Amino acid sequence: MSKKINQQFACSRMMLPEHCDSLRQHTAAVQRAEEQGRPLTDEQLRAEQQRLLEEALYCKLRLKFTLLDETGRSSLSGLPCRVDETAGTIYIDTGSGKPVKIKAASVIGIAGDS
Amino acid sequence: MSSKTIFLADMESFYASVETARNPSLRGKPVAVCGDPALRHGIILAASREAKALGVKTGQPAWEAQRMCPWIIFVHPHMQLYIDYSLRITTIFEQFTDRVLPYSIDEQFLDLSGSFLPGGSPRATAQLLIENIWSETGIRCRIGVGENPLQAKMACDCFAKKRPDLFFELNSANYANLTWPLPIGSLFGVGYRMVRNFQRIGVRTIGHLAALPRDILRRRWGISGEVLWLNAQGIDYSSVGPDQIQEQKGVGHTATLPRDYRNQQEIELVLLEITEEVCQRTRRRQKIGTTVHLHCRGADFDHPGGFSRQKKLPEATANAMTIYPTILNLFRQHWDRKPLRAVGVSLNGLTDYRQLRLPFSACAAKEESLIRTADQLRERFGKTSLFRASSLRPGAQLLQRAGKIGGHDA
Numbered sequence: 001m002s003k004k005i006n007q008q009f010a011c012s013r014m015m016l017p018e019h020c021d022s023l024r025q026h027t028a029a030v031q032r033a034e035e036q037g038r039p040l041t042d043e044q045l046r047a048e049q050q051r052l053l054e055e056a057l058y059c060k061l062r063l064k065f066t067l068l069d070e071t072g073r074s075s076l077s078g079l080p081c082r083v084d085e086t087a088g089t090i091y092i093d094t095g096s097g098k099p100v101k102i103k104a105a106s107v108i109g110i111a112g113d114s
Numbered sequence: 115m116s117s118k119t120i121f122l123a124d125m126e127s128f129y130a131s132v133e134t135a136r137n138p139s140l141r142g143k144p145v146a147v148c149g150d151p152a153l154r155h156g157i158i159l160a161a162s163r164e165a166k167a168l169g170v171k172t173g174q175p176a177w178e179a180q181r182m183c184p185w186i187i188f189v190h191p192h193m194q195l196y197i198d199y200s201l202r203i204t205t206i207f208e209q210f211t212d213r214v215l216p217y218s219i220d221e222q223f224l225d226l227s228g229s230f231l232p233g234g235s236p237r238a239t240a241q242l243l244i245e246n247i248w249s250e251t252g253i254r255c256r257i258g259v260g261e262n263p264l265q266a267k268m269a270c271d272c273f274a275k276k277r278p279d280l281f282f283e284l285n286s287a288n289y290a291n292l293t294w295p296l297p298i299g300s301l302f303g304v305g306y307r308m309v310r311n312f313q314r315i316g317v318r319t320i321g322h323l324a325a326l327p328r329d330i331l332r333r334r335w336g337i338s339g340e341v342l343w344l345n346a347q348g349i350d351y352s353s354v355g356p357d358q359i360q361e362q363k364g365v366g367h368t369a370t371l372p373r374d375y376r377n378q379q380e381i382e383l384v385l386l387e388i389t390e391e392v393c394q395r396t397r398r399r400q401k402i403g404t405t406v407h408l409h410c411r412g413a414d415f416d417h418p419g420g421f422s423r424q425k426k427l428p429e430a431t432a433n434a435m436t437i438y439p440t441i442l443n444l445f446r447q448h449w450d451r452k453p454l455r456a457v458g459v460s461l462n463g464l465t466d467y468r469q470l471r472l473p474f475s476a477c478a479a480k481e482e483s484l485i486r487t488a489d490q491l492r493e494r495f496g497k498t499s500l501f502r503a504s505s506l507r508p509g510a511q512l513l514q515r516a517g518k519i520g521g522h523d524a
Binding site: 004 | 341344345
């Protein structure tokens, strides 16, 4: 179908380039804020994440961790090899030699890594 | 298929309302925002409700408005301020839905389909939006609601703007009854030329158009005719989403000249400046274009001549000095030597710069590096920090237009 039929308003929009630039910056700022904001997790989700971690430690399963720190979101996949509850750290073997140490507080998501 | 709930929010006399919100002493007085008459921008860009009640209209020359209302208060435009207010309003709308599409500086679509309606109904939600906009910005907002963006736009333009509650809702059930008796010019997408075309074939109302077979419209006016037929039926396939802001088919720039330009050298000088501006904006978006378009408007306001031509480039580029010869060719080929009032250049068929980047010769790489450095300097220190010496010659517009938005004071 022609774009004019499908999106007649997008085709006929009249926007100043400066306005478009401001909107782009605004959209990027909103996205950044969303990415850097900590998602709300309920007790059930936290229990499920704890279970996944314990199962992976016991059965030697790979997990994918979603992390949030001051630089934004990132992800890390590997085999959890040790949890230091006192220091609040998790050691993950990513296969690159020395295990990577991550702060448990920076973990916002855990999922199985196939 | 579940029906959608689309809102169109339109800000009343936006520029004038922003000026009044900024300076409350203007409230209740006839206010008109207009450009500088000395630079031929002396037309009314927006008039307050009080000025409109006295017959002042948008697009009217300032002198005419003053004759109708001698005590009218003229205010110079502040374009950046209007953009900031528009963005503030977008932010308020985003508290209700993340699907907001600004259609222009003073109109925004909201898709509230499947969303929690804070007021419980579209009407109550619209009322809440109107109150929020008023309390946070001091601007009156009118809202049209429909099952698609077209119905929302028609509800707003044809009904909500005339109602004291500033709200109206159209849907598939009432669309025909309410809109078909309206004159054809009220239909979205029908301008004065199309009104004339329709009147020639006996179409005077939206209902007359709706009664015509779709094929006739398609055969006579192509896709545009078909879209108008669909609009008359209240059918629209558009969607509302923030991602559409990213879409851009081309980059263009038009300048209304401060006086009628007759001298070829002067016109070509302005064309060079505009080409530079267009290319710089294209490069800023990391794009290159394949087609250039030149538009020249004649000086006679009542019978504007001029022309509009485009040409495909041998290869995609965003280099002004590659595009400018093509612009010059188009201009020299089609200009009838009559004075011009406005000129515009656009670069269309945009593609990603990186995708098509070919290995450059040493010379081209050097030129590219020079262009990039010049862009960075202008980005950091302003448009006038580095410019061609030709912009100091009579007729040049760069220095006058620098720092302006849409040709008006920022």
